[in-house]
Amino acid sequence: MVSLPAESPQASDHASRGRPVTRLERRSRWRWHEILFWLAVASCPLVVPDDLVLASQVLIAGLFALSLDLLLGYGGIVSLGHAAFFGVGAYAAGLLARHGWGEPISGLLLSGALAGLLGFALSFIIVRVRGIALLMVTLGVSLVLHEAAVKGYAVTGGDDGLQGIVLDPLLGLFPMDMWGRTAFGYSLAVAFAGFLLARRLVSSPFGLALQGMRENGRRMAAIGAPLRRHSALIYTVSAALAGVAGALLTQTTEFVSVEVLGFQRSAEVLIMLILGGAGHLYGAFIGAAVFMIVRDQLAAANPEYWFFWLGLMLVLVVLFARGGIIGGIATIAAHFRKGGSR
Amino acid sequence: MMVSLGNVLFNGLAYGMLLFVISVGLSVTMGLMGFANLAHGAFAMLGGYVATTLMNRAGVPFLLTLPIAFVAVAAASFVLERVLYRRLYRAGELDQVLLTIGLVFMAVAGATYVWGPGQQPVRMPDYLTGQWTVAGIDIGVYRLFLILVGIAVTAALVLGIERTRFGAMIRAAVDNPRMAQGCGINVNRVFSLTFMAGSGLAGLGGAVGINLIGLDPGFPIKFMVYFLIVVAVGGLGSIKGSLIAALLLGVFDVGGKYYVPEVGAFIIYAVMVSLLLWRPAGLFGRR
Numbered sequence: 004m005v006s007l008p009a010e011s012p013q014a015s016d017h018a019s020r021g022r023p024v025t026r027l028e029r030r031s032r033w034r035w036h037e038i039l040f041w042l043a044v045a046s047c048p049l050v051v052p053d054d055l056v057l058a059s060q061v062l063i064a065g066l067f068a069l070s071l072d073l074l075l076g077y078g079g080i081v082s083l084g085h086a087a088f089f090g091v092g093a094y095a096a097g098l099l100a101r102h103g104w105g106e107p108i109s110g111l112l113l114s115g116a117l118a119g120l121l122g123f124a125l126s127f128i129i130v131r132v133r134g135i136a137l138l139m140v141t142l143g144v145s146l147v148l149h150e151a152a153v154k155g156y157a158v159t160g161g162d163d164g165l166q167g168i169v170l171d172p173l174l175g176l177f178p179m180d181m182w183g184r185t186a187f188g189y190s191l192a193v194a195f196a197g198f199l200l201a202r203r204l205v206s207s208p209f210g211l212a213l214q215g216m217r218e219n220g221r222r223m224a225a226i227g228a229p230l231r232r233h234s235a236l237i238y239t240v241s242a243a244l245a246g247v248a249g250a251l252l253t254q255t256t257e258f259v260s261v262e263v264l265g266f267q268r269s270a271e272v273l274i275m276l277i278l279g280g281a282g283h284l285y286g287a288f289i290g291a292a293v294f295m296i297v298r299d300q301l302a303a304a305n306p307e308y309w310f311f312w313l314g315l316m317l318v319l320v321v322l323f324a325r326g327g328i329i330g331g332i333a334t335i336a337a338h339f340r341k342g343g344s345r
Numbered sequence: 346m347m348v349s350l351g352n353v354l355f356n357g358l359a360y361g362m363l364l365f366v367i368s369v370g371l372s373v374t375m376g377l378m379g380f381a382n383l384a385h386g387a388f389a390m391l392g393g394y395v396a397t398t399l400m401n402r403a404g405v406p407f408l409l410t411l412p413i414a415f416v417a418v419a420a421a422s423f424v425l426e427r428v429l430y431r432r433l434y435r436a437g438e439l440d441q442v443l444l445t446i447g448l449v450f451m452a453v454a455g456a457t458y459v460w461g462p463g464q465q466p467v468r469m470p471d472y473l474t475g476q477w478t479v480a481g482i483d484i485g486v487y488r489l490f491l492i493l494v495g496i497a498v499t500a501a502l503v504l505g506i507e508r509t510r511f512g513a514m515i516r517a518a519v520d521n522p523r524m525a526q527g528c529g530i531n532v533n534r535v536f537s538l539t540f541m542a543g544s545g546l547a548g549l550g551g552a553v554g555i556n557l558i559g560l561d562p563g564f565p566i567k568f569m570v571y572f573l574i575v576v577a578v579g580g581l582g583s584i585k586g587s588l589i590a591a592l593l594l595g596v597f598d599v600g601g602k603y604y605v606p607e608v609g610a611f612i613i614y615a616v617m618v619s620l621l622l623w624r625p626a627g628l629f630g631r632r
Contacts, residue, residue, distance in 0.1 A: 146570060150614060154608065310451075
């Protein structure tokens with residue numbers, strides 16, 4: 004039996020004993036705090052009925068960060084241009100709705116598939132480069148798409164954005180309302196479905212192989228893991244999920260701005276993920292929530308300088324809290340557990 | 346109205362030289378120290394603000410502000426290197442990218458706070474304005490000055506690295522840091538000084554280029570991609586590569602804006618991506 008690479012320091016003691024299968028089973032079991040987390044999210048319409056628009060934005064950003072978490076937190080592949088897929092999904096959904104395909108769910112899936120297709124095509128490029136060249140290529144691809152969207156005025160509306168998007172009622176029953184109730188329910192359902200998919204993926208043998216690649220690519224190659232195929236697959240899945248998030252933004256706001264493809268968005272999603280903690284799935288949503296709420300407050304207080312605090316937050320996280328919020332909680336929890344057993 | 350090829354070439358060369366002066370330090374940081382410093386543009390911006398502040402508030406002559414910008418930015422980068430960058434030399438490029446993006450955001454907001462959100466007004470001295478027409482080409486004096494600065498910087502870098510003792514130490518430290526350390530070279534100090542000089546050059550470039558590329562708080566983000574393109578396409582750590590990449594970028598950018606404005610920067614990004622696929626280490630990078 005091959006010994007599996009440890010996914011994190013806390014988990015290494017689990018990994019050393021027990022067979023991998025039981026470990027996978029244990030990892031894929033639902034824990035009480037997970038159920039609590041989703042119940043808390045679902046209770047938003049009762050707790051904060053006036054902030055549902057923000058809550059949907061958080062869920063969409065969280066789904067986008069989740070797609071990056073699969074790529075970065077699990078696959079260890081850094082991307083500076085993940086907004087490329089988000090933007091392609093957003094524009095695809097917008098263009099579909101504008102040209103008569105107003106049914107939301109099929110539009111969402113189609114847009115995600117399109118982004119996934121782009122991801123699949125690009126994955127052949129991505130697996131060939133590493134390090135700084137990888138950063139530049141991912142950044143470059145998103146810049147190319149951004150330029151194309153700005154200049155392709157006839158199709159995309161250029162800097163003015165894509166307007167005139169009209170959607171059919173969701174499931175034929177629920178039209179988008181101005182309080183964002185439908186939007187919230189829809190975002191929650193899609194984000195949860197995306198989360199289930201991601202959760203299933205990372206607790207599969209493929210997910211373990213990904214983490215092995217992240218920890219030590221050379222050893223994984225030595226035990227015969229097809230690294231390029233794994234990278235290509237996770238890149239495609241991540242792109243499709245990012246596309247779904249983009250499409251969701253379009254459908255809930257009925258507008259596409261050209262900044263869905265911008266560098267700012269790529270940087271922000273990276274920040275959300277790192278802030279929440281990469282490689283935990285939940286870090287994506289928690290990071291998105293903290294980021295969006297802090298931005299909401301700071302931008303309202305001083306719209307010109309809130310960037311400063313964002314930058315400072317990022318610097319501090321990188322220097323002192325590499326695990327992000329989830330990592331911090333895990334450390335504290337481990338500390339208490341150790342203290343309790345003594 | 347068609348712009349003559351000569352004008353495009355001249356303006357492109359001036360722009361390219363400016364890009365080179367600013368980016369060469371980044372090439373050094375990324376090539377020699379393996380540090381992905383996205384905040385390099387912030388150093389250039391700081392140089393620009395030092396120069397404009399000195400000129401507009403204290404009446405210091407333009408040419409004198411250039412060395413001051415160089416020294417001020419080099420000093421600032423020294424502090425940053427000691428306090429922040431040094432901790433992440435051994436970390437992955439993700440951490441470096443995140444840290445430096447954070448610094449960029451802080452720099453943008455800080456510059457907005459201190460100098461306001463608008464473009465900085467700047468008046469070039471009289472001897473740098475005006476233009477001559479030679480063989481149908483409009484030679485702007487200021488752009489000619491930029492080209493001369495670029496040539497001077499290139500000469501100083503080449504001579505410094507090829508002919509001086511410190512240059513030999515840099516080359517040794519890059520080729521094999523462990524061996525160099527074993528020979529008694531203080532590799533960390535060599536890297537620190539090289540980093541300072543590279544940042545100082547960025548500051549110099551930011552100061553000297555205000556009249557061409559402007560100066561506002563968005564500068565580090567707006568031009569980050571251009572500096573990165575120069576470095577990635579030229580090959581990390583290669584002065585020759587950076588120079589050629591910067592000049593090509595300058596000429597093609599200016600040419601593209603004159604001849605095919607509707608395409609915009611599209612071509613440049615696409616060419617960069619395909620070039621990196623062809624040669625991931627850049628034109629003159631070592632594998």
